[in-house]
Amino acid sequence: MSARGLWFTRHRRDLIAGIDLDVHAREIVTLIGPNGAGKTTLVKLMLGIEKPDRGELYRPTSTLIGYVPQRFDIERAIPMTVARFLALGHGASDDEIAAALAEVGAARTVDQQLSQLSGGETQRVLIARALLRRPNLLVLDEPARGVDYVGEADLYDLIGSLRDRRGLGVLLVSHDLHVVMAKSDRVICINGHVCCSGKPEAVAQHAEYARLFGPRAAGALAVYTHHHDHQHDLSGAPSPVTQTSGLDVDGRSHP
Numbered sequence: 020m021s022a023r024g025l026w027f028t029r030h031r032r033d034l035i036a037g038i039d040l041d042v043h044a045r046e047i048v049t050l051i052g053p054n055g056a057g058k059t060t061l062v063k064l065m066l067g068i069e070k071p072d073r074g075e076l077y078r079p080t081s082t083l084i085g086y087v088p089q090r091f092d093i094e095r096a097i098p099m100t101v102a103r104f105l106a107l108g109h110g111a112s113d114d115e116i117a118a119a120l121a122e123v124g125a126a127r128t129v130d131q132q133l134s135q136l137s138g139g140e141t142q143r144v145l146i147a148r149a150l151l152r153r154p155n156l157l158v159l160d161e162p163a164r165g166v167d168y169v170g171e172a173d174l175y176d177l178i179g180s181l182r183d184r185r186g187l188g189v190l191l192v193s194h195d196l197h198v199v200m201a202k203s204d205r206v207i208c209i210n211g212h213v214c215c216s217g218k219p220e221a222v223a224q225h226a227e228y229a230r231l232f233g234p235r236a237a238g239a240l241a242v243y244t245h246h247h248d249h250q251h252d253l254s255g256a257p258s259p260v261t262q263t264s265g266l267d268v269d270g271r272s273h274p
Contacts, residue, residue: 020082020156020188025064025074027057034060035071036212042156047182047189049203056210058192059089062160065190082156085149089160089192091141095134101144102129109151119147123177138165142174150181157181160192175202 020042027035034057042048050058063069065076066086105116120126125143128136136144142162149157159178163171179202182189191203207216 020065020079020190021077022065023075023077025061025071025076027060027064027069028072033211035064037074038209038213040065040207042188042190044155044188045182045186046204047179047191047202048205048207049191049193050207050209051193052209052214058209059160061209062158062190062192066158083152083154085146085152085154085157087142087145087149087157087159087162089164091145093134093141097134099133100130101125101133101136104133104144105148105151109148111151115151116147119150120144122150122181123147124173139167139170139174142166143177146177146181154187155185156188156190158190161194162191163193178202 022038022040025035025038025040026033038061040048040061050061052058060069064071066084067076101120102113102116105111105119111119117126117129120129120143123143123146125140125147128140128144131140133141133144142165146157146159146162157178162178163174166174178189178191181187201219203219205216206219208214
């Protein structure tokens with residue numbers, strides 16, 4: 020699945036400005052950026068939930084998408100088991116449901132009430148639901164939301180194993196930079212537009228990382244080093260800067 024020159028404007032503000040994006044089979048592509056950078060909006064454009072004002076989407080007819088949204092609010096007053104939830108809209112058999120839950124490490128939740136699951140169990144159930152579509156592209160918007168630190172690492176390990184086992188393409192949105200960078204094949208940093216993209220680099224820090232994600236991030240482990248070829252003014256608009264040594268936007272070194 021690919022996009023070229025996507026623009027999305029609301030209330031005279033460009034939420035997405037000229038973004039290109041490709042996701043290939045057996046590749047985990049992670050979108051990062053500060054709050055309000057347009058990550059979820061970009062995902063919705065890629066999925067067809069929102070329509071771009073300009074630009075083109077290329078989705079082969081063979082593309083089957085499994086989607087886990089950023090928010091999933093459970094109505095606790097409505098009794099519903101995990102098995103019943105997974106059967107809704109899919110017509111999946113009991114065996115298919117059991118297999119999907121086993122694949123994501125949540126087999127024991129099958130008869131539990133959906134409202135009584137932990138954050139990590141809920142996310143695994145949602146991934147199982149996406150897998151019941153037999154996708155070749157998995158789209159996960161903040162899949163570790165509501166999951167503790169140890170659970171985050173386990174969840175990203177699961178996503179990597181699903182990619183390897185099923186040959187999936189994965190488009191992932193995350194704030195969990197300390198974990199997710201090591202699990203990604205390619206990282207795209209956006210702030211309304213693409214700031215930079217490339218392969219994550221091992222155990223590195225960068226001034227732009229601290230600028231985008233706050234001063235406390237400067238002491239955190241980040242395995243993605245990138246170099247921006249522009250700065251942002253107070254309105255968030257990009258302005259060119261002189262590029263010096265480091266990594267270019269494709270992650271390659273340059274003089």
